[in-house]
Amino acid sequence: MAQFGTVFCDHFTSVRYVDGSWQQRELKVIEPIPLHPASHVFHYASTCFEGFKAYRWEDGRARIYRLHDHVARMQKSAASLRLPVPDADMLAQMVIDLVGSQVDDIPEPPSSLYLRPTLIGTVENIGAAAAPSTEALLFVIASPVGDYFSGNGKTLKLLVDDQNVRTTAQLGSTKTGGNYAAALGPTLDAKAKYGVDQVLFCPGGDVQETGAANFLLISDDEVITKPLDSSFLHGMTRDSILKLAADNGYTVSERNFTVEELLQLVPSYEAALSGTAATLSPVGQLVYNGEEISVRDGNSGPNAEKLRAALQAVQDGSAPDKHGWLTEV
Ligand SMILES: Cc1ncc(COP(=O)(O)O)c(C=O)c1O
Secondary structure, X not given: OOOOOOOOOOEEEEEEEEOOEEOOOEEEEOOOOOOOOOEHHHHHOOEEEOOEEEEEOOOOOEEEEOXXXXXXXXXXXXXXXXXXXXXXXXXXXXXXXXXXXXXXXXXXXXXXXXEEEEEEEXXXXXXXXXXXXXXXXXXXXXXXXXXXXXXXXXXXXXXXXXXXXXXXXXXXXXXXXXXXXXXXXXXXXXXHHHOOOEEEEOHHHEOOEOOOOEEEEEOXXXXXXXXXXXXXXXXXXXXXXXXXXXXXXXXXXXXXXXXXXXXXXXXXXXEEEEEOOOEXXXXXXXXXXXXXXXXXXXXXXXXXXXXXXXXXXHHHOOXXXXXXXXXXX
């Protein structure tokens, strides 16, 4: 299968916001979007997006994973950027219409259809740095994706960075392009300098998250992760793993922890990144102050694997959807 994010379904859904209301939504053949060069998004980064997946089960029908939670997160992002907030039912229906039109193109689980709703400010005004975009375009595109969790024991290496911030105080829990732009430079520098896969941003010693995934510590009976606050993106995978961990008898400890504490815990705790793309990917090494530190013995551990498998089983239908996370199309 082609590299993630480079192949698209031949249809997309879109709707414009003009004159204070959402217009008629359309499902049509994917095509370039004509935008005026003065569009707000190009100058003032008025953009947010979502990323989640639909799975095709053996019965030939699709299930969208945590659709309504992703819609709610998109609404929160839009509100924080002062963009017109998409109506929840409208956005959910745009996703459902698109998935419904593409069911036959969804590969078998654990492969899936990645869904990417995107909202951009389109008002034509280059003097609007301090004004919201009063016009917007919302669209949803879809991309078939393979299972990038190889399960071959490969672990990730992270730079523990207690200097840089991933984003700003205002936009930590907003899924907006500027956050990825901010994390890109430090992440590329860290890859080049230390050969790491990602940077774990820990400003002032506070262990937060990487550029595109949340961070968890896992033992035989406990999962530790940062509690929800405005500094980081509230991942649906994080939330799912915490709920599945509780179902499986783990103590869920949502608490702040420092780099110092992290280094004390990794000889005995597994570490993992959670996200729609990462699912739950084991971390084997940390680099801190130029020194390489193994997480346990450096290999993937049984608890992260157990929780990852529990998540996958809900998504592919081999375990019951006790929490009502799936929307059937
Ligand atoms: C910054 C950031 N943190 C965490 C996540 C994980 O979120 P989710 O589990 O909802 O995919 C993502 C991916 O969307 C992300 O971009």
